[in-house]
Amino acid sequence: MRDLDKYKGVIPAFYACYDEKGEISPERVRALTEYFVDKKVRGVYVNGSSGECIYQSVEDRKVVLENVMKVRGDLTVINHIACNNTKDGMELAAHAESLKVDAIAAIPPIYFKLPEYSIAQYWNDYSSAAPNTDFIIYNIPQLAGVALSRSLYAKMRENRNVIGVKNSSMPTYDIQGFVRDGGDDYIVFNGPDEQFVSGRVIGAGAGIGGTYGAMPELFLAMNESIESGDIKRARDIQYDVNDIIEKLTSGHGNMYAMIKEVLRINEGLDIGSVRKPLVALTDADKEIAKAAAKMIVDAKKKFL
Numbered sequence: 001m002r003d004l005d006k007y008k009g010v011i012p013a014f015y016a017c018y019d020e021k022g023e024i025s026p027e028r029v030r031a032l033t034e035y036f037v038d039k040k041v042r043g044v045y046v047n048g049s050s051g052e053c054i055y056q057s058v059e060d061r062k063v064v065l066e067n068v069m070k071v072r073g074d075l076t077v078i079n080h081i082a083c084n085n086t087k088d089g090m091e092l093a094a095h096a097e098s099l100k101v102d103a104i105a106a107i108p109p110i111y112f113k114l115p116e117y118s119i120a121q122y123w124n125d126y127s128s129a130a131p132n133t134d135f136i137i138y139n140i141p142q143l144a145g146v147a148l149s150r151s152l153y154a155k156m157r158e159n160r161n162v163i164g165v166k167n168s169s170m171p172t173y174d175i176q177g178f179v180r181d182g183g184d185d186y187i188v189f190n191g192p193d194e195q196f197v198s199g200r201v202i203g204a205g206a207g208i209g210g211t212y213g214a215m216p217e218l219f220l221a222m223n224e225s226i227e228s229g230d231i232k233r234a235r236d237i238q239y240d241v242n243d244i245i246e247k248l249t250s251g252h253g254n255m256y257a258m259i260k261e262v263l264r265i266n267e268g269l270d271i272g273s274v275r276k277p278l279v280a281l282t283d284a285d286k287e288i289a290k291a292a293a294k295m296i297v298d299a300k301k302k303f304l
Ligand SMILES: CC(=O)N[C@H](C=O)[C@@H](O)[C@H](O)[C@H](O)CO
Pocket: 049, 140, 143, 167, 168, 190, 191, 192, 193, 194, 208, 209, 210, 211, 245
């Protein structure tokens, strides 16, 4: 049986950190990593959706990972390496293994609708470029346009590097099926932050999410409540967290820009804005960010 303990808990998705010109800022990447070390989360998920990976070059993504690894402390590091073309993704997979990340992860190929055997080949090619590194399948059908079927998951488990699925589809039934099929030797990560409690209760061993970074304490508190069996407290926190997420997504600008503004307000942490075509905040959005930041402060007072 594999020991998957290092993956169990709250794993925030890492945000892209830019300087004033919109280029990757190595200093700000290290500052965000140190922030997560201080918050005592289990790990970080680097260069995923929240890392704006599809708008980053191969070189950008290497610089991000290298700087996370410099100051990672005890954080478990999962690095999303998919590039849509196998060649660049294999380069990132090999680079990640050379830096000794805990795991690599990949979405399926997007745009062309490829048959399942092509998708399996794509993932196995990535894994073959990092043969001594755990591999996590990233299932996010609403954005990727392809869903992980249970038969494709069975096929992927023939590769012993595969340790589980980060499941960002909305039905928690999908989580239950992947847990049923993989059993204790695999782990399923809850994707939708709005369903953290539901996903964990039905069997996800951990969560990876895009809004955790704005309020890590609240996700840690939900996780602890689930582990101690206090489902009522976990649910009460989830309701307030979901009000906060609805606020974070109510602006004209992109949610990640909103979260970065919240981090400036609540934590004094400046990691820049977002990269085009993602839209930056308007003046009106800044008022929304202030309100969201206050909701986070209030929820922490209420529950912690
Ligand atoms: C579709 C999407 O991006 N899902 C993310 C990862 O699973 C979530 O963490 C969301 O960012 C979060 O649930 C906010 O909607």
